[in-house]
Amino acid sequence: MSRGVLSSYCKQGSFAMVCSRTMASKTAVGFVGLGNMGNPMAKNLLKHGYPIVAFDVFPEACKEILDSGAQITDSPADVAERADRVITMLPSSPNAIEVYTGANGILKKVKKGSLLIDSSTIDPAISKELARASEKAGAVFMDAPVSGGVGAARSGNLTFMVGGVEQEFDAAKELLSCMGANVVYCGEVGTGQAAKICNNMLLAIGMIGTAETMNLGIRLGLDPKLLAKILNMSSGRCWSSDTYNPVPGVMEGVPSSNNYQGGFGTTLMAKDLGLAQDSATNTKTPTPLGSLAHQIYRIMCAKGYSQKDFSAVFQFLREEENL
Numbered sequence: 001m002s003r004g005v006l007s008s009y010c011k012q013g014s015f016a017m018v019c020s021r022t023m024a025s026k027t028a029v030g031f032v033g034l035g036n037m038g039n040p041m042a043k044n045l046l047k048h049g050y051p052i053v054a055f056d057v058f059p060e061a062c063k064e065i066l067d068s069g070a071q072i073t074d075s076p077a078d079v080a081e082r083a084d085r086v087i088t089m090l091p092s093s094p095n096a097i098e099v100y101t102g103a104n105g106i107l108k109k110v111k112k113g114s115l116l117i118d119s120s121t122i123d124p125a126i127s128k129e130l131a132r133a134s135e136k137a138g139a140v141f142m143d144a145p146v147s148g149g150v151g152a153a154r155s156g157n158l159t160f161m162v163g164g165v166e167q168e169f170d171a172a173k174e175l176l177s178c179m180g181a182n183v184v185y186c187g188e189v190g191t192g193q194a195a196k197i198c199n200n201m202l203l204a205i206g207m208i209g210t211a212e213t214m215n216l217g218i219r220l221g222l223d224p225k226l227l228a229k230i231l232n233m234s235s236g237r238c239w240s241s242d243t244y245n246p247v248p249g250v251m252e253g254v255p256s257s258n259n260y261q262g263g264f265g266t267t268l269m270a271k272d273l274g275l276a277q278d279s280a281t282n283t284k285t286p287t288p289l290g291s292l293a294h295q296i297y298r299i300m301c302a303k304g305y306s307q308k309d310f311s312a313v314f315q316f317l318r319e320e321e322n323l
């Protein structure tokens, strides 16, 4: 295995800084946040021969990755002390702020020139703040949220949407391509998050539209499988109708046919729609359907659907009409 040190000049913000980190070698990679997504992602890095130094607030979350050969540390700061490339996969903006800038956060012990990649879905404005704070500490921060659920995380088929200094993209891609099939550069820091929340807003709107359409068709006497077949050969076709149909029994291997378990949780969808609404407000962009989708998913959370897959909006609509 070859070992080398890359030194490059990279522009971030208004001034240039020297980045110096171990590259083109399989030195330790830090990983913070070992939940549903982080765990299989870190395992894929291990499979590609990268030693992992990891941390999660829940000790149970660390167990699997420990058994797979990773080292576990006591804090995000300790991860950053022992690795000059760190990936974070956390639930939401407050967790990311804590992990980067908290009392035991990454920036407390980060090495100069380190590459910090946040794959959590968070507010793009927070990504920009974390990039500024990282720059002050002499490190480079990139946002790289993912599309694709736990299955894609396990099989290494995620799509990464990457924002940050373009000169650092190749360094990020070296690691991200061990966990994903597509690694797309989007632009300056925060644009990865922007792409992610735009995609999820459209996904939510499409899923609600598919659910209410299927429900109406069933009420009108159509067989759900036949209706899905017709939609999927017609102009109403979309990912929610042909790949992830929300009606139980229409497709196999999707959450709707497994009591809406697994998949992408309603709470996470509500969070992403909230981020889209914050961004729409900040940019004075009208998003009436995104706003309505946000309200529907928030109500679902309040009515006990929070742990179910977001396609459970079909079941929610069925229950509402029986009131």
Ligand code: NAD
Binding pocket: 032, 033, 034, 035, 036, 037, 038, 055, 056, 057, 058, 061, 089, 090, 091, 092, 095, 098, 099, 119, 120, 121, 122, 146, 147, 148, 149, 150, 263, 264, 265, 268
């Ligand atoms: P998760 O809740 O399963 O995992 C998050 C992990 O972060 C947990 O193990 C938690 O203990 C840990 N954590 C929280 N605060 C921490 C802290 N301060 N220090 C260290 N660890 C901390 O969430 P997930 O499903 O893995 O999702 C992670 C991110 O990926 C979210 O932003 C989500 O929106 C996004 N995402 C999820 C999916 C999906 O299908 N689950 C798909 C695409 C994107």
